[in-house]
């Protein structure tokens with residue numbers, strides 16, 4: 778199994794990059810945020826348990842997230858390649874992921890750190906529109922869909938995430954700096970961290986990641 782991790786603050790382009798990677802390679806995109814939002818939409822027991830955390834822009838408890846991730850990784854065949862978007866977000870999650878992979882003689886192959894200035898992150902999130910079906914990401918100002926609210930790629934309706942509002946965005950960025958940023962050192966120590974400026978074209982970011990993976 779090949780596992781890549783996309784790391785970076787909210788708005789750094791993890792989702793966009795993961796969709797691009799999946800479209801240009803045999804990596805499968807797995808976003809914990811997508812799974813958690815679906816549980817909320819479906820009104821499952823888990824959805825009800827996590828909604829106070831998600832609504833406030835805080836992290837969902839590690840145990841719940843680990844259940845989702847382990848379940849997904851257990852479905853992977855030995856040749857499957859997965860790009861993790863939004864996971865791990867705490868050192869505890871990273872350690873649990875390592876333990877899970879080590880049990881199968883595997884490890885995280887590469888961690889790509891996407892970074893951008895705070896004001897860029899906020900502007901990107903405030904205008905972000907997402908396709909519920911294919912998860913393509915648009916922006917009201919920077920990347921508008923041809924037809925308002927309709928995905929150019931698959932024709933489904935675009936929606937604005939409930940947590941993409943100013944106060945929750947600020948909270949999510951703070952949570953990232955406190956809980957998730959320590960993972961930069963965690964993965965640097967393991968020699969798998971690669972910095973990718975998240976200010977360029979999505980295509981460039983995707984190709985840089987694929988070139989790094991191919992030459993590793």
Ligand code: AMP
Nearest residue numbers: 809810831834835836837842863864866
């Ligand atoms: P995302 O779609 O990655 O921006 O995640 C949206 C929200 O889902 C986050 O603000 C958290 O509330 C929750 N979430 C997603 N992934 C994780 C994770 N790995 N650990 C804890 N909470 C998460």
